[in-house]
Structure formats: structure tokens, C-alpha cells
Amino acid sequence: MAILVTPETKVLVQGITGAFGARHTQLSLAYGTRIAAGVTPGKGGQFFENTVPIFDTVREAVEATGATASAIFVPPPFAADAILEGVDAGLDLVVCITEGIPIRDMMMVKRAMLGKKTRLIGPNCPGIVTPGDGRDSIGGCRIGIAPGYIHKKGHVGVVSRSGTLTYEAVWQLTCRGVGQSTCVGIGGDPVNGTSHLDVIKMFNDDPDTHGIIMIGEIGGSAEEEAAEWIGNYCKKPVAGFIAGATAPPGRRMGHAGAIVSGGKGTAAAKIAALREAGIAVAETPSVMAERLLKLM
């Protein structure tokens, strides 16, 4: 097993004909992911790469193909609409890759999703990978923009707000011969669909996940909330890293959510909360895998 997606998950891509969406759909197909459909309004009836049927609406794509998850690559002004279209079509999972969605739009999306069965990952995230058992982990489910080949099928769960730091952690594991159950990038925005804590709970319940790496950064208090829960309830070893110890207060460090404001959300406070919860904190990002493996 794994969390959120398995190699059998049927995925549709919203914004499949844009340059960004098309490039990463090709890579997911090459990884062996079951890309069942694409959605681009007005291009229904066409095919992507002569194989993947394109539909005008998400609902039509779901009805025709049985897809249960979606990857969103549409530009920021249209992304909120795309997310809610996926929710309306009854998808289990919507992964929004788009960076730059206004916070106001995301507040409305979160409100509109209350009580709905769909889980949103992102936005502004690298997506999800559940590695497969082929060479270079081919045969897995790759939703988003992460490099597939750095993964290896196994038992460590990785959750992070940052794309390249996730790759860094995954690569450290793979280079040591340690595989991953599922790697989840929850995104760098201040309003997101799924938190560190949500993912940690899923890893805790997943019999296939034996250890967890949690990567956080300055801004907000999601890492502290996750740490508190881990300290009380998590049955599995957890290693952590927090980026941004040297970030000046009041400045957004690339990610919209990475900002220390009013003295809140500092790396020091987060690291203290992680340590308090018994999480093995990596002093540098070079030792994320090492810190976890010591515990396992």
C-alpha cells in the first residue's frame, strides 16, 4: 500500500494541452502512471499524444474513464475554478500544481470544499509520487512535476512544503538504498488543501510506511501543530528539517507562505517544537535521511 495514490490510480490532467501540463503528462506517462484523460475546454474529442482522450469538462472525463484523481496545471486566474470543478465531479483527490493563485481565491475554495469528499493537495506544490517497482521506480503513480527516477519503492514517507528539498531528501534515501512509500509535496502557499498533520496521520495509519521525513519552513504554525500530534500519537519514527533559519523577518522567501511576520513562524520556534515532540531534527539538509535511518 501507500497513501493517497497507488500505481492503479487513474489520473486525469486539467490543462493537459498547455506547455507545462503537456510536458509533465508525457513524463508521467513514461513513468507508467495511468493517465486516463485530459481536460481542456473546447478541445473535447481530441487526443493527447494520440492516446489520452481529451474532454471538455472534468465530469465528462470522470464518467467516461473512471478517473479518481486530477493534476491541475491551469494558470493562476483559472485555478480556483479548476479545483472546484474537480470537487464537483466527485474526484477523491485533486493535486494543484499551479503557483501564484490569489489567497482570496484559495480561502473561497477551502470554504466551498467543506463537507465534500475530495482531498486537495497544494496549490503551488510538486505533487505526489508513489514509486513503482520497475527500474528507476517506473510503474508508480506520479502526479505533478517531481522527477520520477530519483525515487525507489519502499517504506519511508516524505512530506514537505518545498519541491527541491523533497527531491533532496528522497535522493538521500534512494542513494542509501532506502525506498519510499509515498512522497507528498503539500505546497508553499499560506492556504493549502492538506497540511503536514493530515499527511502525517495518513502515514501513521499506512502499514507500508515505517518511518517519516517531515520537511518544513518558516511561516505559519503547521509544523508546530504536526509536531504536537506526533509527540502524542505517532507510532513511527520521524525525522525533520526546517528551512529558513537565516531568513530576515518580514520578507517572503520565494514561497508565498514562507514569511516570519510579527515574530511568528520562526525556524527556531519550529525546531524547538519538533525537538519537544521527539522528532530527530536534521541540523542541515544534508543529513535528513541519515537522521531518520538512525531511528529505524
Add this chain to the structure above:
Amino acid sequence: MNLHEYQAKQLLAQHGVAVPSGEAVTTPERAREAAARLFAAGQTLAVVKSQIHAGGRGKGTFKSGFQGGVKLCRSADDVFEKASAMLGNVLVTKQTGPEGREVKTLLIAGAATIKKELYLAVLLDRSTSQPLIMASTEGGVDIEEVAEKSPEKIIKELIDPSVGLMPYQARKLAAALGLRGGLMAQATKLFLGVYKAWWECDAAMLEINPLCVVTGADGMESILAVDAKMSIEDNALFRHKEIQAMRDLGEEAPLEIEASKFNLNYIKLEGNIACLVNGAGLAMATMDIIQHFGGNPANFLDVGGGASKEQVSAAFKIILSDPHVKAILVNIFGGIMDCNVIATGIVAAVLETGLTIPLVVRLEGNNVQMGKKTLAESGLNLITGDSMADAAQRVVAALAAS
């Protein structure tokens, strides 16, 4: 994007919020005219306020030696004199750093008799993903200090974004702030207007400090937003053409403006080891690891996921424009992009800029062997690092040896 006080007040006034009457001016003559109009309309006191994107203006000092970036005046001539002392001069406050900011615009406004100073702000509450109004009876002071010393004096009201701030919530806030009787209706209207301005303008933060109960010449009490600080969320600027036009490039660091032209995310810091990284999280972590090994990062620089040759070249030029930079660390995890393309870009940029300071490159990912080969065969004097830790230690050592 940060706004000036006068711009924030314009947006507030457009949303029905009571602000002191006033005008933004850029010359002492215009300042005198604006003041004359205020006095003619019955004001007995005018305030001259320096417009810069930093707090602590009132207690600031101009590099000319003139004290205070905010001055009360009783005549138009006095306003002219104070405006002459401020305009074109550099104001240093506790928030500007020692370099200060040049004052190019002044707000000339009527000053009423203040009876009570309150605090009001609207912001995003990240833990609930909802708008939050924060208010306090302790206005006119540093609110972070109030929150720390007497948190019970901070009143919070969460808002359902799908219906917005409801009048009953505004009344609850008014009552908690002691704004009763005739002031309650005024306060309710003001709170609703402030929230609407925050929402409609896609503001990241809107702070009214102080929000004042003032006594007019007729002895009547009213509520006024006497100061305002507002920032607009960058991601939403595409739908606010009129707010985009309010951007003051003079308030932004020139290197950061230059970087944004190439879609590079650059923030200048105080240290001397520059870094060039792909991805925001990795870029922060690279700064951290430099410090961890005893170095001092000169900047945050995220070249994004698909760093092109042009971007790498522009990034090198921007980094090298900072005279404090004495060494460079490039840290790229090329997941999907080809490390050899990056390596070629680095070599080209080094040749183009005639780099003379130590350069440490750590490449990892797709086609990394070819990339390392390109670097090694370039004949350039650069150092390669294997892991982030290795590269960070090497750059700190190279700087010490140089």
C-alpha cells in the same frame, strides 16, 4: 506589494472608511496650498507626514539633522517650512536601516483632537484559512508588544469568507472596544468598510494604528483612521490595474527589481557568500547551511524550476553587483532539467562576467556526470562539492583562504 499611507487611505476612503481630509504632495509649494485649503475648511492643526514604506517615521531623523518625519503645524507657512526640510532628504527610522529612505512625497492632512487611540487590523489567519480581524483598545503603540505583555487586550474575530464580515460582528468589536452610543454605528460602518477594502483589494495585510476617537470643533466625537498600513498580495495584482499603478519602485531594492525582470527571486542579505539555487525551500536551506558552517549568506536567490542559460547568466550578474560578495555557492538539484545544460550556463556566465572570486558548484540530479565533466573540462578555476554540506564547507574554506 506595499503601499504608502496616502495610497492606503485613498483605497479606504473609496470603501467608505472615514479618514482625515488631506492631500499627497511632492513640492513644498503644493504642501502650502494643501495646508491652506485645510485651514480654510476650518482645520486648526495640520500634520505633515513623510511617505516612506517604513514605520517609526515620527521618531526618525533626517540625514540633514532635521528631527522627525511627522510634524504638526498651525499655519500654511509652517507647513511650507517643514515640507522644505523633509522633501528630497533621507529619513532614517528604526525600520529603514542606517541607509534610510528618501522622502519624495508628503501627506498633508488635518489633525483632530485625539481622545482615544485604538488598533485595528485585518489579516489572513493561516491556521483556519479565514480572514481575521484583530482589534485592541491599546492603539498607537507596537501591537506585538501588547500581544506579548497583555494578550487579553487583543480582540479577535474570525470571518467566514463566503459571507464576509457581518454587521453583528462589527458591533461585537465596537462593544469590545467600548465604542457605544453614537459611536457604535460609526464604528460598525468603519469596520465593514475596512474589511471590504481588505477583501476587494486582495490585501495581504491592512492595519489601522491608531484608529482614533476624535473630538471635532463642535465637541462631537467621531472615529477616524488616522494612520494606515496596507500591503497587496502580489499574486492578485493581475486583477488590480489601478493598484499596480501605485507601485513605488523607489522603495524597492534596485537589485531585486532587476532580478524580477528575469523571473528570479532575489533578496539581498548582509553577508558575503552569495548563493544561486533552484527552488525556494532549497534556497533557504542553502543560506542556512552556509551559516551552519560558519559563513554568512549574502542573498536568497531562487532561479526557479527550469533555470535557463539566460537566467543563470542574469543571476551571476545580479549576485556580483553586490560589492560585499566575496564567494559564490551554486546549489542545483536538477530533477528534470539537465545538469549539463546548467553546467554549460554556469561556464558561460563565469566567462562572461570574468569572475575572480571563489566559486563552488554543487550539482545533483539528471545527467549530473556530464554536467560535472563540463565543469571540470572548462579550465575554469571552480570548486565542485558533492553534497550540500560538502559544498558549503568548501565555500566557507575558500573564502577564508582567499
